Amino acid sequence: MERILIIDDDTALCELLIERLQDDEFVTEAVHDGVRGLERARSGEHGLVVLDLMLPGLNGIEVLRQLRHTSDVPVLILTARDEDVERILGLEIGADDYLAKPFNPRELIARIRAILRRSLRASGEERPLKAGDLQLNPSTREAFLGQKPLPLTSVEFSLLETLLHEAGRTVSREHLTETVLGRELRPFDRVIDVHVSNLRRKLGNERIKTVRGTGYLLVARPAPR
Amino acid sequence: MPRLFVKVFLGFWATVIVVGIALVLSFVFTPNGSYLPWQDARSTAREVIREMDRHGPAAAARVLSRLERSQGLEACLYDDQGTPIAGNHCGTFSDGPMRGNMIPDRPNSSGMYRNMMRLPSANGKVYVLETQLPWGPRQIHHTVFEFALHWLVVLLVSSAICYLLTLRLTRPILRLGEASRQISEGNLQARVPPAVEARRDEFGDLARDFNTMAERIEDLLSSHRQLISDVSHELRSPLTRIQLAVDLVRKRGGDDPALSRVQADVERLEHLIARLLTVARVEAGAAAAKWERFDVNGLLAEIAADAQLEARQRECTVVFSEAGACIVMGDEHLLRSALENVVRNAVYYTSPGTEILITLTPGAAAAGGMMVLEVSDHGPGVPESELLSIFRPFYRVGNARDQQSGGAGLGLAIASRVVQLHRGTIVASNRPGGGLQVTIRLPLAQ
Numbered sequence: 001m002e003r004i005l006i007i008d009d010d011t012a013l014c015e016l017l018i019e020r021l022q023d024d025e026f027v028t029e030a031v032h033d034g035v036r037g038l039e040r041a042r043s044g045e046h047g048l049v050v051l052d053l054m055l056p057g058l059n060g061i062e063v064l065r066q067l068r069h070t071s072d073v074p075v076l077i078l079t080a081r082d083e084d085v086e087r088i089l090g091l092e093i094g095a096d097d098y099l100a101k102p103f104n105p106r107e108l109i110a111r112i113r114a115i116l117r118r119s120l121r122a123s124g125e126e127r128p129l130k131a132g133d134l135q136l137n138p139s140t141r142e143a144f145l146g147q148k149p150l151p152l153t154s155v156e157f158s159l160l161e162t163l164l165h166e167a168g169r170t171v172s173r174e175h176l177t178e179t180v181l182g183r184e185l186r187p188f189d190r191v192i193d194v195h196v197s198n199l200r201r202k203l204g205n206e207r208i209k210t211v212r213g214t215g216y217l218l219v220a221r222p223a224p225r
Numbered sequence: 226m227p228r229l230f231v232k233v234f235l236g237f238w239a240t241v242i243v244v245g246i247a248l249v250l251s252f253v254f255t256p257n258g259s260y261l262p263w264q265d266a267r268s269t270a271r272e273v274i275r276e277m278d279r280h281g282p283a284a285a286a287r288v289l290s291r292l293e294r295s296q297g298l299e300a301c302l303y304d305d306q307g308t309p310i311a312g313n314h315c316g317t318f319s320d321g322p323m324r325g326n327m328i329p330d331r332p333n334s335s336g337m338y339r340n341m342m343r344l345p346s347a348n349g350k351v352y353v354l355e356t357q358l359p360w361g362p363r364q365i366h367h368t369v370f371e372f373a374l375h376w377l378v379v380l381l382v383s384s385a386i387c388y389l390l391t392l393r394l395t396r397p398i399l400r401l402g403e404a405s406r407q408i409s410e411g412n413l414q415a416r417v418p419p420a421v422e423a424r425r426d427e428f429g430d431l432a433r434d435f436n437t438m439a440e441r442i443e444d445l446l447s448s449h450r451q452l453i454s455d456v457s458h459e460l461r462s463p464l465t466r467i468q469l470a471v472d473l474v475r476k477r478g479g480d481d482p483a484l485s486r487v488q489a490d491v492e493r494l495e496h497l498i499a500r501l502l503t504v505a506r507v508e509a510g511a512a513a514a515k516w517e518r519f520d521v522n523g524l525l526a527e528i529a530a531d532a533q534l535e536a537r538q539r540e541c542t543v544v545f546s547e548a549g550a551c552i553v554m555g556d557e558h559l560l561r562s563a564l565e566n567v568v569r570n571a572v573y574y575t576s577p578g579t580e581i582l583i584t585l586t587p588g589a590a591a592a593g594g595m596m597v598l599e600v601s602d603h604g605p606g607v608p609e610s611e612l613l614s615i616f617r618p619f620y621r622v623g624n625a626r627d628q629q630s631g632g633a634g635l636g637l638a639i640a641s642r643v644v645q646l647h648r649g650t651i652v653a654s655n656r657p658g659g660g661l662q663v664t665i666r667l668p669l670a671q
Binding site for chain 1: 454457458461462464465466467468469470472473476491495523526527529530531532534535565569
């Protein structure tokens with residue numbers, strides 16, 4: 001089973017989490033400060049990092065920022081604060097999903113599974129996807145805009161893949177959340193929107209249109225000749 | 226241009242111009258003569274006599290004519306017998322050349338300066354030069370162009386000085402006004418610029434006091450926010466641990482119904498904390514609200530879509546009647562939480578399988594420019610006597626509707642505060658067919 005790294009300064013919580021995750025056959029390691037957490041997360045030994053945003057030493061946002069320079073290991077952020085800004089910032093920097101404390105442990109496990117499932121799916125062999133000047137290579141998880149490679153995170157790749165499959169048609173937020181994040185869309189859940197806006201920024205040129213109250217739509221542009 | 230600036234500037238300018246006019250008038254209406262020109266008179270006389278000696282009377286007359294043109298001086302040259310030799314005005318000196326010495330440099334009875342000089346010439350002859358300055362404005366000799374130019378210069382110089390003076394006086398006030406406006410619009414970092422602070426007058430004092438005050442407000446608000454954030458963290462950490470522990474016990478076969486109770490209470494506590502924090506944030510936010518224009522219709526479309534997800538679990542439908550763009554001036558974040566609370570409240574209380582109606586009407590600009598938002602549910606409603614109280618924090622309606630409620634009784638209280646902050650009104654009423662209708666009116670942006 002995949003190894004999971006927990007970075008949280010609440011040692012009692014970490015003990016409980018390790019115990020609980022063990023029941024679901026996850027091998028878990030816990031670290032209690034940001035500096036050490038970053039070091040361990042970079043080691044590449046883990047399939048997923050659960051990162052609390054409030055950490056002594058180096059705070060969670062900074063850990064994530066530095067981690068993303070070298071590694072694209074999936075990250076699930078935890079936060080006990082009520083600030084939307086922090087969650088959104090975390091997602092923008094490259095976290096896959098977030099969970100607010102206090103959380104239902106089953107929910108945590110479901111999200112961990114969903115993220116792992118997506119990153120494992122990467123190995124599945126598929127034909128390249130094309131729409132206009134956009135090209136995706138699901139087997140290598142590489143994306144190209146024209147001739148230029150697009151640096152996408154794993155979530156963004158899945159998101160673009162889903163939108164490309166349905167290029168020119170509106171894809172609902174529910175469907176996107178289910179296929180990309182592997183879970184149900186909750187009321188007042190903005191995770192998918194943040195990922196879409198990250199992707200939109202990378203693609204530029206208003207390729208992804210918002211269909212208000214419904215979902216998103218990818219506009220295919222013809223490849224330049 | 227700021228009104229104060231215009232007022233002060235015009236005040237100054239008018240004063241300067243009136244004083245200028247008064248000065249000019251006082252010169253105009255006094256005789257042109259003064260002591261000083263008579264000092265020159267002696268050298269003038271010498272020049273006339275020299276011309277007389279060298280080139281004769283015609284040359285002397287030319288000098289005198291030139292003098293008259295340039296200075297308005299009327300003169301007549303006599304020999305020492307009192308016979309006129311040169312000059313255009315010899316006839317006006319009706320009393321003939323006055324013998325003797327200088328007469329006093331004072332106007333005579335008709336307000337005219339007269340002077341008579343006896344001077345010997347280089348070749349030994351003695352001449353008498355009699356001069357007079359006619360009464361009246363010297364400007365008469367100036368052309369209209371010169372006159373206009375003089376006044377233009379006066380106006381330009383005086384307006385430039387007044388402009389600078391006014392700027393110096395009004396700028397600190399405008400800067401102070403600017404800073405306080407920014408703070409009230411939510412930019413707590415706004416300060417009066419150091420240039421004003423550095424002044425060593427009452428404006429400087431005021432600016433320093435203002436900045437100290439602004440700093441204190443900023444500190445208070447940020448420590449308030451820090452406190453909210455810390456409390457949130459401190460309360461939620463143990464809750465997270467309790468949830469995990471309960472789940473562990475359950476997982477290991479503990480199927481005691483008491484565990485479900487613990488679980489439910491933990492969720493209730495979390496709900497309460499979230500709402501309390503929202504109240505605290507609304508309070509802090511009211512002081513730091515970010516005012517901007519945004520579309521309520523778009524905001525409601527998002528809220529309705531979210532509410533639809535929530536409603537689906539209870540087999541209810543959210544019906545949103547759009548109204549086109551409804552631009553309101555306010556804090557989008559605060560208004561979102563307010564409207565969200567009202568809509569979620571409706572979703573919570575409506576009977577299973579029913580509809581929640583959200584209707585937005587942009588009011589006519591004539592009717593005070595208010596948009597009207599109605600959120601109606603098909604639930605049990607609220608007793609008439611308690612329609613006002615439901616907007617109070619922690620108020621619980623005393624009927625069955627609330628028995629199973631997990632709400633903390635804060636949603637409508639939050640909504641009410643936010644709506645009031647936006648100078649709107651919020652009213653609850655019972656629908657004729659049963660159910661509660663909440664009506665929110667908000668002023669549209671100008």
